[in-house]
Amino acid sequence: MSRADRLRLAFAGMHPLRRAGLIERYGSARTVLDAIRRGAVRVPPAARRAALQPAHRCTARLQAVGVEAVMRGDPGYPEHLAGVPDAPDVLFVRGRLPPTPAVAVVGTRRCTRYGAGLAGAYGSALSEAGWPVASGLARGVDGAAHRAVVAAGGVGVAVLGSGSDVVYPPEHRGLHDALLDAGGAVITEYPPGVPPNGWRFPPRNRIISGLSAAVVVVEAPAAGGALVTAAAALDQGRPVFAVPGDVDREASRGCNLLIRDGAVPVLGPADLIEALSLVPALAAVQRGGPGAPRRGDPVVGAVGPAGATVAEIVESAGLPVHEVLARLTRLEVEGAVRRDGDLVLPGR
Amino acid sequence: MFAAVTSVALVGVDPVPIRVEVHVGGSKPLFGLVGLPDTAVREAKERVRAALSSAGYPFPNRRITVNLAPADIPKAGSAYDLPIALGVLAASRVVPPGVGEVVALGELALDGVVRPARGALGAASVAAAAGRPCLVHPGSVGEAALVGGAEVRGVRSLGHAVAVALGEDDGDDADAALGEAVAPVRVPDLGVVRGQRVARRALEVAAAGGHHLLLEGPPGAGKTLLARCLPGILPVPSREEGLEVARAWAAAGRRPVPGRPPFRSPHHTASTAAMIGGGSGVPVPGELTLAHRGVLFLDELGEFPPHLLDALRQPIEEGVVHVARKGISVRFPCSVQIVAASNPCPCGYAGDRVRSCRCTPGAVARYRRRLSGPLADRLDMRVVVPRLDPGDLLGPAGEASAPVAARVSAARERQEGRGRLNRDMGRAELDALAWDTAAVEHLLDAVARLGLSARGFDRVRRVALTLADLAGIAAPGERQVAEAVALRGPG
Numbered sequence: 001m002s003r004a005d006r007l008r009l010a011f012a013g014m015h016p017l018r019r020a021g022l023i024e025r026y027g028s029a030r031t032v033l034d035a036i037r038r039g040a041v042r043v044p045p046a047a048r049r050a051a052l053q054p055a056h057r058c059t060a061r062l063q064a065v066g067v068e069a070v071m072r073g074d075p076g077y078p079e080h081l082a083g084v085p086d087a088p089d090v091l092f093v094r095g096r097l098p099p100t101p102a103v104a105v106v107g108t109r110r111c112t113r114y115g116a117g118l119a120g121a122y123g124s125a126l127s128e129a130g131w132p133v134a135s136g137l138a139r140g141v142d143g144a145a146h147r148a149v150v151a152a153g154g155v156g157v158a159v160l161g162s163g164s165d166v167v168y169p170p171e172h173r174g175l176h177d178a179l180l181d182a183g184g185a186v187i188t189e190y191p192p193g194v195p196p197n198g199w200r201f202p203p204r205n206r207i208i209s210g211l212s213a214a215v216v217v218v219e220a221p222a223a224g225g226a227l228v229t230a231a232a233a234l235d236q237g238r239p240v241f242a243v244p245g246d247v248d249r250e251a252s253r254g255c256n257l258l259i260r261d262g263a264v265p266v267l268g269p270a271d272l273i274e275a276l277s278l279v280p281a282l283a284a285v286q287r288g289g290p291g292a293p294r295r296g297d298p299v300v301g302a303v304g305p306a307g308a309t310v311a312e313i314v315e316s317a318g319l320p321v322h323e324v325l326a327r328l329t330r331l332e333v334e335g336a337v338r339r340d341g342d343l344v345l346p347g348r
Numbered sequence: 349m350f351a352a353v354t355s356v357a358l359v360g361v362d363p364v365p366i367r368v369e370v371h372v373g374g375s376k377p378l379f380g381l382v383g384l385p386d387t388a389v390r391e392a393k394e395r396v397r398a399a400l401s402s403a404g405y406p407f408p409n410r411r412i413t414v415n416l417a418p419a420d421i422p423k424a425g426s427a428y429d430l431p432i433a434l435g436v437l438a439a440s441r442v443v444p445p446g447v448g449e450v451v452a453l454g455e456l457a458l459d460g461v462v463r464p465a466r467g468a469l470g471a472a473s474v475a476a477a478a479g480r481p482c483l484v485h486p487g488s489v490g491e492a493a494l495v496g497g498a499e500v501r502g503v504r505s506l507g508h509a510v511a512v513a514l515g516e517d518d519g520d521d522a523d524a525a526l527g528e529a530v531a532p533v534r535v536p537d538l539g540v541v542r543g544q545r546v547a548r549r550a551l552e553v554a555a556a557g558g559h560h561l562l563l564e565g566p567p568g569a570g571k572t573l574l575a576r577c578l579p580g581i582l583p584v585p586s587r588e589e590g591l592e593v594a595r596a597w598a599a600a601g602r603r604p605v606p607g608r609p610p611f612r613s614p615h616h617t618a619s620t621a622a623m624i625g626g627g628s629g630v631p632v633p634g635e636l637t638l639a640h641r642g643v644l645f646l647d648e649l650g651e652f653p654p655h656l657l658d659a660l661r662q663p664i665e666e667g668v669v670h671v672a673r674k675g676i677s678v679r680f681p682c683s684v685q686i687v688a689a690s691n692p693c694p695c696g697y698a699g700d701r702v703r704s705c706r707c708t709p710g711a712v713a714r715y716r717r718r719l720s721g722p723l724a725d726r727l728d729m730r731v732v733v734p735r736l737d738p739g740d741l742l743g744p745a746g747e748a749s750a751p752v753a754a755r756v757s758a759a760r761e762r763q764e765g766r767g768r769l770n771r772d773m774g775r776a777e778l779d780a781l782a783w784d785t786a787a788v789e790h791l792l793d794a795v796a797r798l799g800l801s802a803r804g805f806d807r808v809r810r811v812a813l814t815l816a817d818l819a820g821i822a823a824p825g826e827r828q829v830a831e832a833v834a835l836r837g838p839g
Contacts, residue, residue: 342732
């Protein structure tokens with residue numbers, strides 16, 4: 001299998017399972033390409049054109065969009081992912097892939113404020129502990145986690161379900177750029193120009209878990225991509241952590257199901273960091289300590305890892321309303337907390 | 349032969365004396381009416397003719413000319429029937445000319461009975477100024493009596509009016525049963541609001557300084573209930589203010605509930621004319637003016653069309669709305685306190701702790717943009733009203749309105765020395781106040797770190813001033829500034 005043929009086959013942008021099936025039937029990338037040329041294998045016209053273009057055109061296209069093709073077996077290919085049986089043959093990479101395994105923070109696109117707050121809390125805690133964070137680039141939990149990683153100056157890896165030059169959803173263009181600027185990476189197994197078709201996302205999730213030493217499901221309903229990622233993680237032998245939620249809460253149902261089926265419940269970022277250090281294979285990974293939270297102030301104490309509303313803080317701080325409001329501003333000005341609408345989040 | 353009776357017209361909400369001049373002469377039996385009458389006024393001729401004959405008076409078989417002076421003010425409605433009839437009687441010398449020495453207002457039925465007409469309050473003001481008795485329908489005596497110094501007499505019929513005008517009868521007392529029913533409005537007591545301590549605090553501060561307030565929260569959180577409680581903690585209007593409110597409402601042909609600041613809650617489908625005033629012909633006040641000296645509640649702020657919110661901005665700032673129509677331009681007062689309520693997004697669940705939001709990010713962004721228009725800039729305070737857990741609903745009742753109202757009144761008294769409400773303090777006046785140095789430093793830190801705009805800076809200072817008034821201290825300190833920053837408005 002020559003590199004050129006592997007690259008050309010990757011440019012066909014087929015479903016990974018289909019591609020794997022063809023390789024099994026025909027033996028190598030070259031023979032699969034021959035079969036496509038002969039018409040023995042029917043693929044969509046665009047895929048056929050892409051697969052049959054000369055390799056130098058593929059490289060030129062990659063250069064034009066600033067993407068590097070990293071193949072399985074190359075030194076730059078993530079070691080942790082290479083051990084996964086159905087890992088992609090070619091990865092299209094923008095930015096720098098971290099040399100060490102990441103921790104995946106995943107969850108629903110339609111998250112509640114609670115879920116977004118938690119995703120951010122895990123994202124920043126992992127960054128501060130020195131873990132790269134892997135996730136998608138979707139709305140909801142993915143975006144919240146990556147935003148926190150960028151804000152904490154950590155390394156984030158976003159795995160796309162489209163070509164590298166197609167940022168979806170479009171409003172995450174800024175986040176995409178910020179991830180790269182912060183030293184993270186945006187990767188995909190699909191060639192440039194491929195649109196974000198719905199069917200491309202489930203197979204993408206095996207890459208997220210494959211890159212990771214562990215998967216944390218922050219908030220997920222009973223069906224959805226986050227559970228696909230968790231299933232892939234189990235297949236790959238990665239530990240799965242889930243954040244429990246109220247049993248009657250739709251948005252946490254998936255997490256609770258995972259816990260019922262054996263996932264490790266985590267109650268907070270510190271809990272997770274500690275649990276990660278206990279996973280023997282990971283203990284060697286270098287860690288820093290998370291920033292010591294400010295203790296003593298009842299207002300700070302009332303702001304949990306996922307944040308709290310002003311009303312909740314008033315209820316739990318046991319102080320008069322005007323006192324809590326004044327203290328919140330002082331803490332906000334000091335940077336001990338930050339506000340997002342009504343939500344008060346722990347600062348940095 | 350000539351006679352004149354005084355009546356009244358409203359220009360905006362201001363009463364203007366109208367001289368109803370009647371000339372009877374010549375031999376051709378004609379009845380002419382001039383002086384910018386509208387259709388209803390012109391039809392007075394027929395009602396007056398029939399009422400005179402029903403009341404047993406002869407109708408002069410000569411040329412009658414009626415002029416409503418000044419002739420350049422448009423007159424509307426049926427209120428000139430009574431003065432015209434009195435004028436005709438006086439000018440034709442059927443009764444002594446002394447009947448013209450009154451201010452009269454009322455519609456006439458064909459059988460000579462007097463019906464209530466709009467403008468009794470204005471007629472009483474004119475009568476008080478002219479030192480003449482004021483003749484109105486008995487049902488309007490209560491409204492007219494709000495004006496101190498007017499000698500108000502209730503008249504039942506044309507014959508009765510003649511007797512009263514000639515001093516042969518004292519007229520009827522106020523008869524509320526005949527008057528327009530004033531719809532009772534229940535102002536809920538703050539005691540029924542459970543939990544929501546932050547929103548309650550914001551409401552108290554808003555009442556104390558007259559600040560415009562934005563309540564944000566999911567459906568069913570209690571935003572509307574909180575807003576409806578506001579009139580119950582605002583100071584009871586003074587006599588002067590009550591009269592202003594009554595004038596504003598009278599111009600719309602309505603009577604306000606006495607003793608409470610008005611509370612108006614226009615729907616977001618209201619037209620611009622319904623909102624700020626207007627209409628064809630003589631402009632009538634809109635919701636903005638009906639809320640004068642009270643509260644204008646804009647529920648679902650994001651649903652109001654932007655042009656309508658835009659139209660509100662300047663009147664709210666100036667306290668006066670100018671409405672111009674062909675040939676006439678009027679000013680309606682509108683010193684109002686805005687309370688706006690809004691969902692955080694179209695479905696209402698963005699940012700909810702438990703339920704997921706079903707809106708696309710684009711829809712949320714569009715919705716938010718509507719809230720950040722020029723009107724949102726005037727909202728001094730924003731507070732989030734979260735949905736309550738059932739547990740909170742079973743919790744202890746909140747503090748009742750009365751003690752809150754007492755604190756609000758005390759804070760308002762401290763503002764009197766400044767000559768205006770804290771809401772209306774301009775930048776120069778704020779600069780001229782004594783500020784604690786620690787407060788100023790804290791404020792500047794907040795500006796630097798939280799990105800307060802220049803306008804936001806002033807709004808924080810205004811609210812801090814009110815917090816100091818509530819706390820009973822002379823100058824706002826760091827503590828007040830910090831709380832004001834936490835309560836700061838949108839945009």
